Amino acid sequence: MRVLLSTYGARGSVEPMVGLAVRLRELGAEVRVCAPPDEEFAELLAGAGVPLVPVGRPVRPLVTSVVPGSAVGLAQRAADLIAAQFDTVAAAAEGCDALVATGPLPVTAGARSVAEKLGIRFVHVSHQPVILPSPHQRPPARRGRPLPPEVTDNRVLWDLDAQYANDMFGAAVNTHRAAIGLPPVDNVRDYAFTDRPWLATDPTLSPWRPTDLDVVQTGAWFRPDERPLPPELMAFLDAGTPPVYVGFGSTPLSASKDVARAAVEAIRAQGRRAIVSRGWAGLDLIDDQDDCVAIGEANHQALFARVAAVVHHGSAGTTTTAARAGAPQVVLPQGADQPYWAGRVTDLGIGVAHDGPTPTTESLSIALKTALTSEIRVRARAVAGTIRTDGTTVAATSLLGTADRARPPASA
Structure with a gap:
């Protein structure tokens, strides 16, 4: 055929x-x-x-x-x-x-x-x-x-x-x-x-x-992604406690520098390290401290299984991949179907929907603090077992x- x-x-x-x-x-x-x-x-x-x-x-x-x-x-x-x-x-x-x-x-x-x-x-x-x-x-x-x-x-x-x-x-x-x-x-x-x-x-x-x-x-x-994570990313993951991933995939952002700063500062406020995915928004590091790393294309199936939470835009693919990995989520919907997925993450208790597309350090800190609670972590792992x-x-x-x-x- x-x-x-x-x-x-x-x-x-x-x-x-x-x-x-x-x-x-x-x-x-x-x-x-x-x-x-x-x-x-x-x-x-x-x-x-x-x-x-x-x-x-x-x-x-x-x-x-x-x-x-x-x-x-x-x-x-x-x-x-x-x-x-x-x-x-x-x-x-x-x-x-x-x-x-x-x-x-x-x-x-x-x-x-x-x-x-x-x-x-x-x-x-x-x-x-x-x-x-x-x-x-x-x-x-x-x-x-x-x-x-x-x-x-x-x-x-x-x-x-x-x-x-x-x-x-x-x-x-x-x-x-x-x-x-x-x-x-x-x-x-x-x-x-x-x-x-x-x-x-x-x-x-x-x-x-x-x-x-x-x-x-x-x-x-x-499809199963068997690609190994880059050696430098593996070294970062192995060097400390699970970090928080932040990325917006193929979604562009009008204020990518401000979003990157708010995200990294919010993650640090929770005592966590950060992985910043550049994506089409062009996110990047805000300084040269060793608690953050910037990455390009990577195997999300493998990566999300190693992180404390995933901060993302709410696409169908990223939402589902994070859910399959059992990773708590913070969703900042930018448009299209992304508000729908943000609502589903909230309804299922596997993460938090941020109020509005553009975060501040304070607003994202509040959302991330909730997403990192043991209740959401346990719920995210439970839902992961139901994903087909x-x-x-x-x-x-x-x-x-x-x-x-x-x-x-x-x-x-």
């Missing part, structure tokens, strides 16, 4: 697809991945032995230059992404039996159109639940299209969201569909999601409440048609 996986986004959009690709290959499938041409993604896929088909412009310069929430340039970026699906992704999908897509709506709507034209199976997957229509939650706001604050009926808001999606992307999608002989779609969002989308999140961390949408929850998609590790297996076997009927997916 030949499978094409298509994604466009930052690390959190690419890494899960690599995990699924690896598992599919282990089960005998031929797999390739369409992803942004960023060097770090090319290295990630090459290290996993998975062929990369570069699609679109590099993501990192885009993410680090676009003003959060701004719609400036959005129409052109969306048009480029849609065109890439009908061009590059369509070519890569030739001869495939299935196409699995994730990412922004221009990507998934275009990808489903490609699958429809080729007559192959299409699966839409989300790595967080907030974009899936549900009467139990409000839709996230689209860039340049704020939701009316006076409307409280979630069903009405989701209908409005579908209208916004059509206004923003429908014409471009349908123009390309017409060019390849496909009829127009009148609800581009629901067309992209399909009637049975996959939700690749852990059911403990992210329980899905049943709706009219037949969501299949597979569990989160990870078979998400890629559930997804891959379902896709290949070899799932064990006696063990249904987590949502069943």
